Amino acid sequence: MIRLRSTTLAATAAALVFSLAGAASATTAPARLDRGSPAPAANGDLLITINGNLYLIAANGSNKRQLTSGGGISDAAFSPDGRRIVFGRGSGTNADLFVMKADGTNVVNWTRTAGVGETNPAWSPDGRRIAFTRNATANSGDGIAVMNAAPGASATLIKRNRHTANSANLYSEPVWSPSGNRIAYQDVLDWEGSCTPVYVRQMTPAGANISMPEMLGYTPDYDPTGNWLAATEEDCGIYWLVKRNLSTGQKVNITRPNDSPADWYPVWSPDGAKVAYSRSRSAGGGWVEDLAIVGTGGGAYTRILMAGPGQNIRPRDWRAR
Numbered sequence: 001m002i003r004l005r006s007t008t009l010a011a012t013a014a015a016l017v018f019s020l021a022g023a024a025s026a027t028t029a030p031a032r033l034d035r036g037s038p039a040p041a042a043n044g045d046l047l048i049t050i051n052g053n054l055y056l057i058a059a060n061g062s063n064k065r066q067l068t069s070g071g072g073i074s075d076a077a078f079s080p081d082g083r084r085i086v087f088g089r090g091s092g093t094n095a096d097l098f099v100m101k102a103d104g105t106n107v108v109n110w111t112r113t114a115g116v117g118e119t120n121p122a123w124s125p126d127g128r129r130i131a132f133t134r135n136a137t138a139n140s141g142d143g144i145a146v147m148n149a150a151p152g153a154s155a156t157l158i159k160r161n162r163h164t165a166n167s168a169n170l171y172s173e174p175v176w177s178p179s180g181n182r183i184a185y186q187d188v189l190d191w192e193g194s195c196t197p198v199y200v201r202q203m204t205p206a207g208a209n210i211s212m213p214e215m216l217g218y219t220p221d222y223d224p225t226g227n228w229l230a231a232t233e234e235d236c237g238i239y240w241l242v243k244r245n246l247s248t249g250q251k252v253n254i255t256r257p258n259d260s261p262a263d264w265y266p267v268w269s270p271d272g273a274k275v276a277y278s279r280s281r282s283a284g285g286g287w288v289e290d291l292a293i294v295g296t297g298g299g300a301y302t303r304i305l306m307a308g309p310g311q312n313i314r315p316r317d318w319r320a321r
Contacts, residue, residue, distance in 0.1 A: 043269050046276055047076055047085065047317040048291060051310075054087060054104070059269070059276070059293070059318070061304030067104030075120045075316055078102070079149075080127045082319040086110075088119035093135050095119045099151075110151045116140070122175050122183075123149065129205070131158075131174035131183055143171045144185055146205060158207030159185065171201075173219050177226040182210060184220040184229055200231050202246075213249035217242060219265055223296070224272045230254065230296070232264040239264045241277055243296060254298050255279075261287070270320035272296065278314045279303065289313055 043059040052071030057064045067085070074095065076087035086099050095117035100107040111118050117135035124130070127149060134145040134157060147155040162169040170188040177184070187199045200220045202210040217231025223243070230243045239262040241254035254275055255263040262280040269275065279292040279301070288307035291314075294300070307313050 043271055043274065044318060044320040045082075046267070046291070046315050047078060047319070048305075049073055049076070049312075049314050049316060050307075051312060054085070054316075056102070057291070057305060059274075059304070061291075064305070065104075067100075068107075077121055077123050077317045078319045079123050080125055086121040086123055086130055087316075088121055088132070090117060091119075093117040093137075095135060097121050097130070097132060108151055110153070111147075111155075112152070118145075118155075120173050124176050124205075125178055125180040131176065131205075133172040133174070144174050144183070144207075158205070159203060175221055177222050178224055179226055181205070182226070184222060186218050186220060186231075198234065200229060200244075212246055213244055215242075215244045215251075221266050221268050223268045224270060228296075230266040230268060230275055232266060233257075237261070241266050241275060241294075252297065254294060254296060255301065256298075262289070263292075265314045265316075267315040267318050268296070269293075269318055276315040276318060278312065283307070284309050286310065291315060 045056050046059055048055050048057060052073050053069060054067040054073055054076055055064055072089045074088045076085055078085055083102055084099055085102055086097055088095050089098055090096060093115055096109050096111045097118045098107055099110050118132045120133040122131045129146050130149050131146045134142055136142045141157045141160055143157055143161040144159040145155040145157045147153045159171045161171055168190040170190050171185055173186040174183050182202050183205055184200060184202050187201050189197050198216060198218055200215040200217050202212045217233045220229045220231045222229055228243050228245055230241060232239050233242045238257055240257045241263050242251055243254055244251045260279055263277055265278045267276045274293050275296055276293050278289040280287050280289050289312040290303045290307050291305035292301045292303045305313055
């Protein structure tokens, strides 16, 4: 639950778009569409964005409800009880965190920070804290921060981006483990060259490093047990979903490399049996992203919501009913 932010991260995001376009031009066969696959059983509600606006949709693709208008939303997460939603709106240093009821009402800006942007929020399992990506200048502190879950609460930078003359480690996309004692995040090595490596790391809520098996990937997400992480792995413009066991190091491809130019934004289901994700396909001379679901062991997938022209549908969180 890709959400690359800050000035340098925005450049990385632009590179991802370029890579996808390159993959599209090199792919002659359209992405497979398993219309005959059985629809997954109902398993709560998915929180999704469609071109920067938030929607709720049942996990079988029914009952889509629009929550926001005006666009500009980069990411979002449910509160632990599913009754509220925190989301980032804006870009770079002009982004803020907002909280609203899960029906889209009572929207409140919780940050209002001048010259500092907040995106990629993740609510802690106990409901007391929010981790997020802090977008600022290198001198003023960019990276991953944590704040108390209250309007206007001060934030603590727990993982500061590392900048050197020729490269940088850019940290973003924090997500809490189910127990709340770990935070996974992505580490983008920003340097001049192609196929920029992106790693999944773990740390404590105070920012201390936690060892884990080496894992490449964007936008990590824990399974409900906290024993597995899912992420988007990349090989120079091809993106697919993987999961890795944090104890044994076992790696499993959830989707297949080269099966689609981009499978990304994995979000684990509350029962741990499925992953929702964004799956690209060619349409009208361009590319769109549908909402799909697949079992965590791989196999046939189901597109539960087809994108219209120019639409990108991306899952952000998944709550049980």
